[in-house]
Amino acid sequence: MARYIIRRVLWGVLLLVLVSALTFVLFRVLPTGDPARLRAGRNATPMDIQEIRVNLGLNKPLIVQFWDYMKGIFLHFNLGYSYYSSAPVKSLIANRLPATISLTVGAAVIWLGSGLAVGIISAVRRHSKLDRTAMGTALVLISAPEYWLGLIALYLFASDIGQLKILPGANSYVGLSSDPGKWFTSLILPWLVLAATNAAIYARLIRGSLIEVMGEDYIRTARAKGLTERRVVLRHGLRSAINPVMTILGLDIGVLLGGAVLIETVFDIPGIGRLNYDAITHSDFPIVQGTVLIAALFIIVANIVVDIAYAYLDPRVRFS
Amino acid sequence: MSTDEPLLRVEDLRVEFPTDDGVVHAVDGISYEVAQGGTLGIVGESGSGKTVSSLTTMGLTRAQGARISGRILFEGRDLLECSEHEMRAIRGNDIAMIFQDPLSSLHPFFRIGSQLTEAVLTHRSVSRAQAQARAIELLELVGIPDPPRAVHEYPHEFSGGMRQRAMIAMALANDPKLLIADEPTTALDVTVQAQILALLERMQRELQMAIVIITHDLGVVAEIADDIAVMYAGRIVETASARTLFAQPQHPYAWGLLRSIPTLSGPREAELVPIPGTPPSLINRPSGCHFHPRCAWSQPDHARIDPALEDVPGEPGHRVACLLSVQERRRTWSELKAGQAPP
Numbered sequence: 032m033a034r035y036i037i038r039r040v041l042w043g044v045l046l047l048v049l050v051s052a053l054t055f056v057l058f059r060v061l062p063t064g065d066p067a068r069l070r071a072g073r074n075a076t077p078m079d080i081q082e083i084r085v086n087l088g089l090n091k092p093l094i095v096q097f098w099d100y101m102k103g104i105f106l107h108f109n110l111g112y113s114y115y116s117s118a119p120v121k122s123l124i125a126n127r128l129p130a131t132i133s134l135t136v137g138a139a140v141i142w143l144g145s146g147l148a149v150g151i152i153s154a155v156r157r158h159s160k161l162d163r164t165a166m167g168t169a170l171v172l173i174s175a176p177e178y179w180l181g182l183i184a185l186y187l188f189a190s191d192i193g194q195l196k197i198l199p200g201a202n203s204y205v206g207l208s209s210d211p212g213k214w215f216t217s218l219i220l221p222w223l224v225l226a227a228t229n230a231a232i233y234a235r236l237i238r239g240s241l242i243e244v245m246g247e248d249y250i251r252t253a254r255a256k257g258l259t260e261r262r263v264v265l266r267h268g269l270r271s272a273i274n275p276v277m278t279i280l281g282l283d284i285g286v287l288l289g290g291a292v293l294i295e296t297v298f299d300i301p302g303i304g305r306l307n308y309d310a311i312t313h314s315d316f317p318i319v320q321g322t323v324l325i326a327a328l329f330i331i332v333a334n335i336v337v338d339i340a341y342a343y344l345d346p347r348v349r350f351s
Numbered sequence: 352m353s354t355d356e357p358l359l360r361v362e363d364l365r366v367e368f369p370t371d372d373g374v375v376h377a378v379d380g381i382s383y384e385v386a387q388g389g390t391l392g393i394v395g396e397s398g399s400g401k402t403v404s405s406l407t408t409m410g411l412t413r414a415q416g417a418r419i420s421g422r423i424l425f426e427g428r429d430l431l432e433c434s435e436h437e438m439r440a441i442r443g444n445d446i447a448m449i450f451q452d453p454l455s456s457l458h459p460f461f462r463i464g465s466q467l468t469e470a471v472l473t474h475r476s477v478s479r480a481q482a483q484a485r486a487i488e489l490l491e492l493v494g495i496p497d498p499p500r501a502v503h504e505y506p507h508e509f510s511g512g513m514r515q516r517a518m519i520a521m522a523l524a525n526d527p528k529l530l531i532a533d534e535p536t537t538a539l540d541v542t543v544q545a546q547i548l549a550l551l552e553r554m555q556r557e558l559q560m561a562i563v564i565i566t567h568d569l570g571v572v573a574e575i576a577d578d579i580a581v582m583y584a585g586r587i588v589e590t591a592s593a594r595t596l597f598a599q600p601q602h603p604y605a606w607g608l609l610r611s612i613p614t615l616s617g618p619r620e621a622e623l624v625p626i627p628g629t630p631p632s633l634i635n636r637p638s639g640c641h642f643h644p645r646c647a648w649s650q651p652d653h654a655r656i657d658p659a660l661e662d663v664p665g666e667p668g669h670r671v672a673c674l675l676s677v678q679e680r681r682r683t684w685s686e687l688k689a690g691q692a693p694p
Binding site: 248251253254257259260267 | 444448
C-alpha cells in the first residue's frame with residue numbers, strides 16, 4: 032500500500048512538470064499580448080520595454096526560462112511574481128483559496144445530500160409520478176448552463192438587482208473569519224447554482240446505481256433475513272450503490288478546487304477561478320501558470336485519494 | 352395444533368405476473384405438504400415455477416406486482432394473509448432460505464461475521480457480543496475451520512463450498528422450523544455438492560427442521576428427500592415418496608428426468624436420453640396436457656384434455672397428472688427400464 036502511494040505520488044509530480052511545460056509552451060507560442068509591453072505602460076520607450084523584458088527574464092531562451100521556473104518551485108516553493116502587481120503568485124493563490132474551498136465544499140454537501148435523497152426515493156419508487164417528476168427536473172437542470180442559471184438566480188433573488196431581494200447577490204463574498212454570518216448568506220446563491228447541476232447528475236447516478244444493486248442476489252438474501260425494507264435499501268443497497276458515486280465525487284471536488292471559473296465570475300467571488308480568469312485577460316503569465324498548476328495538483332491529489340478510498344470502500348480491491 | 356398437522360401446507364397456490372407480453376402463469380394451482388422435520392424435494396427444469404413458489408412462501412414475490420391466490424398454511428397460519436410486518440417476523444426466523452449462488456448471495460462489502468450477527472440481531476434481543484458469539488458458534492456448527500478468524504473475513508476470501516456453509520449458518524441463525532434450499536448445490540463442484548448435502552442432512556437431524564429442497568437434479572433429491580414433487584410448466588405433474596418415484600414413476604416427464612441421469616450400474620454403452628424439446632412458455636402454454644408436445648406417448652386428444660392430479664390406484668400417496676391409463680404407464684416404464692426405446 033505504501034509503495035503504491037509513493038509510486039502514485041511520483042507519477043503525480045512528473046505529471047505536474049509536464050502540465051507546467053505545456054502551459055509554458057502554449058502561452059508563449061500562441062499569440063497573446065507581450066507581457067513586457069503591457070507592464071511598461073502606454074508611454075514607454077522601446078528601451079524601457081527592453082529593460083523590463085530583461086528584468087522578467089523574458090529575453091532568455093524558453094527552455095532556460097522553464098528551468099528557472101522549475102528551480103524556483105522545487106528549491107524555494109516559489110511560483111513567481113505577477114507581471115502586474117509584482118505580488119508573489121503563491122500568496123495570491125493562498126489568499127484566493129478559502130473562497131474557492133468555501134464554494135466547493137458547501138456546494139458538494141448540498142448536491143450530495145439532495146442527490147442522495149432524490150436518487151434513493153426515485154430508485155425505490157421507480158416509475159412512480161414522483162420518480163418521473165424528479166428525473167424530468169434533473170434532466171432540465173443538467174441541460175441548463177451554469178452561468179445562465181447563475182444569472183437567473185441573481186435576477187430573481189439578488190438583494191441589489193433581484194425581483195425578490197432576499198439574498199446577497201454578486202460581489203458580496205465575505206471571508207469566513209471576518210463574518211461567518213455574512214460568509215454564509217453571501218454563498219447561498221452560488222452554492223445552490225453550483226449544486227443544482229451536480230445534484231441532478233448525482234440523483235440520476237444514484238438512482239441508476241441503486242436500481243442495479245437492488246436486483247442483486249444479496250439483496251434477496253437481506254430480505255430473506257427478515258430485515259425491514261428501509262434497512263435493506265439504506266444499509267445493503269446503498270452500501271454498494273454509493274461506490275461509483277464516491278469516485279466521481281472525489282474527482283468533481285478536485286476539479287472545482289482548481290477554480291469554479293464560471294460561478295466565481297458570475298457571482299464575482301474572489302476565488303482561484305476568478306484569479307485565473309483575470310490573469311488570462313491581462314496576459315499575467317505567472318498567475319496563469321500558478322493557477323493551472325494548482326488546479327492540476329488538486330485533480331491529481333483527488334485521483335490518488337479516490338483510488339486509496341476505493342480500497343476501503345471495496346474490500347475486494349487490493350493494490351499490487 | 353395436533354402433531355399430525357403438517358408444518359407447511361400449500362393449497363392451490365397460483366402466482367401470475369402481468370407483463371407487457373402477457374400474463375406469466377409461473378405457478379398454476381399447486382398443492383403440497385411438508386411434515387415437521389420432513390424433507391420435500393421439488394424437481395423441475397428451469398422455468399417450471401419451483402423457485403417462484405418458494406419465494407412466495409417467503410413473501411418475497413409481493414413487491415413485483417404478482418397476483419397470488421390460494422393458501423400457504425404454516426403451522427396453521429395462512430402466510431398469504433399475513434401483513435408485511437408479520438412476514439418479516441417469520442422470514443429468517445421460522446422460515447429461512449438459502450440460494451443457488453453463495454458468492455452473489457452474500458454481500459461483498461460486509462464481513463461474514465457482520466452478516467451473521469445481523470441475522471441474529473434482527474430476530475433476537477441480544478447484545479452485539481452475544482450475537483458475535485452466536486455467529487462463531489454457527490460457523491463451527493457448519494464446519495468452517497477457525498471460526499473466530501473466519502468471522503472477520505469477507506465472502507471473497509472464502510471458497511465456494513465455505514460460502515454455501517456460511518449461507519447455511521446464516522439461515523440457521525434463529526433455529527428455523529423450515530429451511531428452503533433453492534438449488535443449494537448447483538453452483539458447486541461435485542465433491543463439494545455431496546458435502547453440502549451431508550451438512551444439510553446433519554443439520555436437519557440435529558435441529559429437527561423441515562427442508563424444502565428445490566433442484567433440477569434428481570440425484571440431489573434422491574439423497575435427501577422423503578417426498579418428491581415433480582413440477583412442469585407451473586404445475587405439479589407427479590408426487591410420491593422418493594422411494595416410489597424412483598421405483599415406479601408414472602409421468603412421462605418423470606421418466607425423462609430419470610432416464611437423463613447417468614448411472615454407474617447400467618451398461619456402459621447405454622446412452623443418456625435427453626427429453627426432447629424445450630420447456631414451454633409460461634405465457635402461451637400448450638393446450639390440454641402441457642407436456643404433450645414433448646411426450647412420445649401423447650394421443651391426439653391429449654392436446655385437448657387437461658389432466659388433473661389424481662391418485663394412482665393401489666398406491667396411496669402417489670399422485671400423477673397423466674392421461675395415459677395406469678396399466679399403460681406401468682407397462683411402458685417396465686419396458687423403458689428394460690432398455691426399450693420409446694416409440
